[in-house]
Amino acid sequence: MSNDQSSQPDTLNSAERATIDSSVAAPVILFFGTAIFWLLFGSVFELISAIKLVWPCFLDGCALLTYGRTSVVSVNALAFGWATPAAIGIGLWLTARLCRVELARYKSLLAAGIIWNIGTFVGVAGIFVGDNTSISHLNFPGYATHILLLAFILIAVWAIVTFNHRKSGPLYVSQWFLVAGFFSFPWLYATASQLLVWNPIQASAQPAIAAWFAGGFFNLWLAPMGLAAAFYLIPKAVGRQINSNHLSLVAFWSLLLFGAWSGTSRLIGGPLPAWMVSVGVAASVMMIIPALAVALNLHFTLDGHYAAMSWSPALRFTITGVSMLVFTWVFTAINSLPAVSSVTNFSDITRALNLLGYYGFFSMTAFGAIYYIVPRLTGKEWPSSCLISWHFWLATTGVLLAVSVLILGGLIQGFALHDIGVTFRSSMDFIFPFRFVAALAALLIVCANLAFALVFAGLHWSLRRPGTAPALIAVREENSQEPVAV
Amino acid sequence: MTSHTPSNEPPNGESPAPNAPVLREGPEPSEKRAPVPFWLIILSAVIIFWAGIHLALNSGGFQANVYNPSLVSWSGGGSGGPAVAPDPKVIGKRLFSQNCAVCHQGSGMGVAGQFPPLVASEWVVGGAWVGDNHLVKILLAGMQGPVQVKGNTYNNAMPPWSQLKDDQIAAILTYIRSEWGNAAVPITADYVKTVRAASGDRKDPWTQKELKAIPAETIPAGGAAPAAPAAPAPAAPPAA
Incomplete structure (x- = not known):
């Protein structure tokens, strides 16, 4: 990853940008639109669950609306209906923009988006009728996770193929995060589904895998995708260069190294070998390193130029999110x-x-x-x-x-x-x-x-x-x- | 060519006209090569060092059958056996506040005329004819009818608590016998088990008259087998 800035001029003019944007517009808008529907759906059920925690008799007449279903529906609708499609939409646009290539077959992505939402719908319906697997973040029944994984493989293959056909020069930091995210999600999701949902392994080993997945889903999928967006939008919107590619490297590799291990720290006191929990604790503490590297890098980039945060919605939301x-x-x-x-x-x-x-x-x-x-x-x-x-x-x-x-x-x-x-x-x-x-x-x-x-x-x-x-x-x-x- | 190209149509040779948001965009982002701050390198090294030490001290030698790292040394020696059982007095306090404090009050003083006190009560710490076996029997089967406690007569009903386990009953009794200035010897779960077996499956609440007919047993201070008959009375004998 050599980053010689003098050899990386801005080769993308407005006409090329418009061409690339119009080639990804349909699938990206599809992912965003359906994601916003699930965001509303999930947050309404989160509200219902929060009310039930203080007033247990709220909506207690209906089996579909018991706490065990509403809280699980909200978590999974937000994770797989909202967060993941939003991350995919952002990832598709960023990949096309950063690789400077048009999207060739947008119809396969439209199909993937529709399949993904069918999978989410089937999963949520499965929880409502009582097929919840009871594993946090993997509550969708087995027949829904197959559909989701199929849709994601279509998307990930497209992202990796586009990445291979890139016309850009040296890789930009957002591209590292995008590739890491697009590889991590199918790895995490297929492994955890296989071991916990499709062919469950012996019960004593399940909590460790569930905790590994929950930690990885955030640290290796959502965090890289969100950081890819932040590292693209913030320097571009304020018209400044990212302060240090060394800090970006530190943030990226420390996140990838420690992020996958950090999940098991929440199992303290559980019936698991002591080293599993201790590895999780050590990795969670070391996550302070990527946290500081990201914060310092973006702060040095923005130092003295925070003013645009006050009027630009994109900047204000992104900077708040990263902090x-x-x-x-x-x-x-x-x-x-x-x-x-x-x-x-x-x-x-x-x-x-x-x-x-x-x-x-x-x-x-x-x-x-x-x-x-x-x-x-x-x-x-x-x-x-x-x-x-x-x-x-x-x-x-x-x-x-x-x-x-x-x-x-x-x-x-x-x-x-x-x-x-x-x-x-x-x-x-x-x-x-x-x-x-x-x-x-x-x-x-x-x-x-x-x-x-x-x-x-x-x-x-x-x-x-x-x-x-x-x-x-x-x-x-x-x-x-x-x-x-x- | 028409002036308007739908934005979701793939380009076929003709590129769409750039819209206003695209036209006002800045250049694609790039990176400078500023060095990593020195203090961050030092801090990262400290954090990684701490994490390594933590892992070494708490990994139980990376053995699959070690669940409690605090019982195993960093080289893997030690038993990794079960944790030490908690103090029965502390458990007894929780069980007392869950089950008993409603009537006998958290202060152990009871309610005058309704619920008898436990503080310095001959029924709790032992009296002329009242022994530790009576106390356990009352908890197992309950008590009703007139009863004399510290010179006052109460006439109420206490429900049975036989649904509690032997160690829970022992914890409650140990608590009330050592709290509020009471200082009687602890009651063990084994002793509760013995009394429960001796009582058979009696479900009816005891009366004072029935209990008086049973010889008193008292656990000696050493905590060994109970001795009969009763030790000298520390409190005034109840006028039966």
Whole structure:
């Protein structure tokens, strides 16, 4: 990966960009549109589950809406209906742009997108009728996971073939992350499905594989895809070069090396050989290295040029998302230390860290990328800067509120659970007010997602005349030296 | 050629006209070659060093049958056996607050006229004719009818607790006999088992009269087999 900048001129002009964009537009818009549907669907069920935790008799008359189904449906609809297709859409556009080649057979990708959504629908329906596998993040029954894997292989093959036909010069950092992500997901998903869903191995070994998959799904699939978007959008939007390719290398390789191992730290105290948990703890702590490398690299890139964050939706969402990734990794490292996790394990802190990673980092970064990508694919500007602003503040407030109350409440709950003199019932009473506020925060997140869906639908139905100015969520000074960055 | 090319149609020779968002884009991103900050290298080395030490000390020698790393040395020696059992008094306190505190109160003082106290009660720490076997029997089958405790008469019903396991009953009794200034010897799970076997499958609550007919047994301070008859009374004998 030699990076001689002098030999890497910007060979892509506007006409070539337009050609590449129009070749990927149909599948990318399909992935984004269906992803936003599942985002709304999943977050509504997350809200229902959060209400059930504080008011158990809510909607208790219907077997389909019991907590065991709503919470599992929300996790899986968000992971496989929203996050994964959004990552695929971003990955397809970035691959074509960065490899500087047009997409040859977009119809196979359209087919893959449709198959993927059929698989998600079958999986969610399977959970509703009671075929949940009870393995976190792999709850879809076996007949749905085959469909998902088939669709993903179509996509990954396309991504790798495009990568091989690239016309670009030296690889850019986003391309490393894209290739890593497109290889990791089928590896993780096929292995975990084979060992846990299709032909389950002996029960005592299952939790370790489930934890490995849950850790890998975030660290080796969603994190690389989100970082690929951030490393493309941020320097491009502010018109500056990434500060250091050495820091990018450190971030990339440390993430790939430690990310796959970090999942098992949550099994502390479980019936597993001690070394499995200790490896997870060591890897989780070492994840501080990619966290710092990403944070420093992007900060040095943006230093003194943060102004565009105030008016550009794409930049504001992406930078917020990446900063939450840094906090996710640092908090996960602290939470994995045996002295800490012996108290916080099984408390709501796990819920807080999941929310921070999946919504705070990945969803926010994906929102930023979608705000940047879709106007280029459709040639239309976003219809309402006011709604985008609402989307940002509702999402940020919701996720930060939920994460802070669940961490505070989780500490109290964890100490109560840890104290052998305190009854389980009392620990539930202690966490109750915090869960109440977390349910309110889930409502804010649903409203944020609704605002996003409305903006997206408004653009699709051309509520704004073409040729109008781009949607800026704050006033940009007349004589600002910064680029428009949207 | 028409002026408008649908954006989702693959290009066939004719490239679509660039739209406004594409036209305002900056150049494709690239990277500078600034060095990695020195302090980050040092910090990374410290973190990796710590992680290695942690792994070495807590891996149980990478043996598949070691589950508790704290019992195994870094070279793999040690038993890795089960964890030490928790203090029965602490378990007893939790079980007491779950099951008993509703009537006898967390303070062990009971409710005047309704529920008898446990603090310094001859029924708990032993009396003239009241032994440790009576205390266990009351927990197993319950008690009803008039009863004298510390000179006051109570007339109420206590439900049976035979659904609790021997070690749970032992934990509760050990707790109430050593808390609030009470200082009687602990009751072991083995002793509860003996009394449970001796009581057979009695389900009816005891009365004071029935209990008085049973000779008292008292566990000696050494914690060995119970001795009969009762030791000298530390509290006033109940007026039966």
